[in-house]
Amino acid sequence: xxxxxxxxxxxxxxRRDIVRMVNAVSSxxxxxxxxCAELIVTLYNEVMVxxxxxxxxxxxxxxxxxxxxxxxxxxxxxxxxxAGYFPVSELSTFRKLNSRLQGHPTTHDGLPGIRIxxxxxxxxxxxxxxxxQAKKLNKDDKIIYCLMGDGEQQEGQVWEAxxxxxxxxxxxxxxxxxxxxxQIDGSVDEVLxxxxxxxxxxxxxxxxxxxxxxxxxDVLKVLAEAKAKLGNGIPVLILMTTIMxxxxxxxxxxxxxxxxxxxxxxxAEALSQNPETLGDY
Numbered sequence: 001x002x003x004x005x006x007x008x009x010x011x012x013x014x015r016r017d018i019v020r021m022v023n024a025v026s027s028x029x030x031x032x033x034x035x036c037a038e039l040i041v042t043l044y045n046e047v048m049v050x051x052x053x054x055x056x057x058x059x060x061x062x063x064x065x066x067x068x069x070x071x072x073x074x075x076x077x078x079x080x081x082x083a084g085y086f087p088v089s090e091l092s093t094f095r096k097l098n099s100r101l102q103g104h105p106t107t108h109d110g111l112p113g114i115r116i117x118x119x120x121x122x123x124x125x126x127x128x129x130x131x132x133q134a135k136k137l138n139k140d141d142k143i144i145y146c147l148m149g150d151g152e153q154q155e156g157q158v159w160e161a162x163x164x165x166x167x168x169x170x171x172x173x174x175x176x177x178x179x180x181x182x183q184i185d186g187s188v189d190e191v192l193x194x195x196x197x198x199x200x201x202x203x204x205x206x207x208x209x210x211x212x213x214x215x216x217x218d219v220l221k222v223l224a225e226a227k228a229k230l231g232n233g234i235p236v237l238i239l240m241t242t243i244m245x246x247x248x249x250x251x252x253x254x255x256x257x258x259x260x261x262x263x264x265x266x267x268a269e270a271l272s273q274n275p276e277t278l279g280d281y
Contacts, residue, residue, distance in 0.1 A: 009277040017078035031257035033075035035242035068124020069149035070104040080113040122155025151183030166205030182255035213240035
């Protein structure tokens with residue numbers, strides 16, 4: 001049985017890392033990072049089968065995670081570091097010159113845990129579908145996970161990939177949409193409404209589940225349900241409701257913190273709301 005308190009403790013530390021990383025360089029995307037902390041912490045610490053000691057790009061015989069919305073790199077870097085992929089102390093180099101921890105994940109510096117460059121929105125699902133198809137061809141029974149943003153659903157390439165997956169019976173794939181209804185220019189509904197996204201994915205042949213992404217117990221429950229639905233000829237999508245800036249009260253529920261760094265005073269307030277549990281870098 002999962003230790004929910006342990007996962008919550010890791011999440012608290014990850015939130016501390018996020019605000020400290022972004023504050024240090026006055027640059028980055030804290031809002032979505034904070035909102036997705038529970039999901040990524042749970043994936044790497046409870047759900048996924050992954051190899052932190054001998055990382056390779058192919059991911060043979062292990063689950064693979066693709067972050068399509070690469071701008072929320074702070075949360076991913078923190079989770080990877082605390083999972084043992086690279087030293088936690090390296091988080092202090094975020095977005096600095098010659099750092100492996102660029103604002104959007106890159107591959108040319110060989111940062112363990114990163115398999116694709118991401119941040120050009122709309123591409124991640126295509127890569128995930130390809131990786132899932134490769135696993136099926138190689139008789140590899142592990143699972144592909146892909147996290148996308150809700151604003152990212154406005155990109156046309158997403159719809160090509162989601163049409164391709166059911167047609168080719170890609171049934172070892174769990175795609176997740178972070179549905180916080182907040183993108184950099186305003187609410188998703190205002191910028192370009194997605195309508196009934198659940199119905200649209202279902203019409204394209206996906207099995208759709210819904211999840212509260214800020215409730216670790218629900219994340220565990222729905223991810224287990226999604227895994228149980230695999231292998232039936234259709235891919236699975238989880239519509240994950242989150243709150244942008246979750247865990248920091250003055251950031252929550254507004255797109256204003258999509259790509260804005262907190263001041264020193266704001267960072268101190270954010271840290272006071274998230275206890276140190278694993279030790280700051």
